[in-house]
Amino acid sequence: MNKLTYVAKNAMLNMRRSPLIVFATIIAVLVSSFLVFTTLSARSIVENNTIRWQNGVHVVVFLDDRVTTTAHKQLQESLESYPEVRTVDYFTKAEAAEEFKALFNDQPELLSEVDFAILPSSLRVNLNNPSDYQLILERMDGNPAVKEIRTSGEAIERLLNLTNTLVVSATSFAFLIGFAAFILIVNTLRLAAYSKKKEIKIMRLVGASATYIRLPFIFEAVFESLIGTSIAVGLGWALIEYSKGSIVSDSIFDITISDNYLIYLTLLLLLSSLIFGLIASFVGIRKVIND
């Protein structure tokens, strides 16, 4: 117990001696952890949304009404035989009209002017992997039963690419700031250790173990790192809660992210900051301890 008191007391004393550097370190850790937390959360949100979209229709094959329904049936059968296709639903002209009415029921003028007879029947294709939409385009190329093909795969692919780029950029930036935080901690500890060089020398002479000599410094680094990360995680949770009720949630995205994932992310970040603090303290005082 006395040893623990000694460690905590000395770590606090070190931090009291250089409050500005401690503050800068905590801020750097905070920014870095916040970036990692928010980008990974954002990626999860985008993935949740794209999974939802991916479960829908990926390719719509509008059929030429001049071709017989037998030809339509044959086309459906050949689509169903392709390995990349999960399901194919036949959508009649009547169903297309119903869908149109449902979509534009708030625009009666438009509905009154549309000739529903021009709406084509279609085959709505769900793929095992949405990025395989190109294969369908290739297979349908030149088929006389096909009037037009529309895909959603390209849009999803673009969104995923954009998200991945965003994650990579933000994570790289977070690492850069994390590295700055690392240098700050290392320097703070090195300065503290140099200022206590005599004390460390005496401790070694009287037989204190290297671990015991290191402990106040380890405590300081881990404390700063954990404080920064805890605040970052708290802010991240608050931002997600705020976003759920925001305009973004009502328009493009459904801000859904599982609590389990957030807890996992929180624990991962706290564990990382613990390891970060341990490594920083090891590097920071290695030279002074070994001198």
Added chain:
Amino acid sequence: MIKLNNVSLVFQGGSVALSNITTTINDSEFIYLVGHSGSGKSSLLKVLYKEFEATKGEIEVAGLDVIELPKWKLPLLRRKLGIVTQEPQLLENRTAFENIAFALEVMGADNQEIDAKTNTLLELVDIVENAYKYPNQLSGGEQTRVSIARALANNPMILLCDEPTGNLDPDLSIQIVSLLEKINRAGTTVIMATHDSSIVNRRKKRVLELSNGKLIRDELEGSYITN
């Protein structure tokens, strides 16, 4: 007991600090380690507490094989030794009491034990009245006493003193030597490095003399005869 067998220490660059030192020091002995500056006295003490790694030979201190002792086990050796350096190495921002208590504090002693033991040590080295003075308020002799008390805090079997009287006038030196003899009478082995012939000649203890890193004399009831 301390045993040295053919111990040599060669620094990087080839400078020889110790050369084939062989000797045995029994428990409760008082040893004067003499020689000119640069003769190897400090180096010999430092290889005993493994501040320097001997280049060759065998060293046994208080039952531990110093040469083979891994770095992480070094505290085991240091806890059996008390080390007094020429500069007292006191912490300026702590009182005499706190400087002594520091050695106990870092070893994890509880507050009650720290208080009791520190007071006993203050009495032993006779600086009770100056217990709450800071190092810059103490004389050189008093600082050395605090340094000795701190070295004794963990009940060492062996006390290694590297020129503890080096910066003191003759009267104060005699007082420090008397204190070390008192500690020795209580059973602690004391090895004191010095180049002060007046002390050695008066005290008539076993003398080990070094010259250019070689042990040139080892005699009981010796005197300082190097010129």
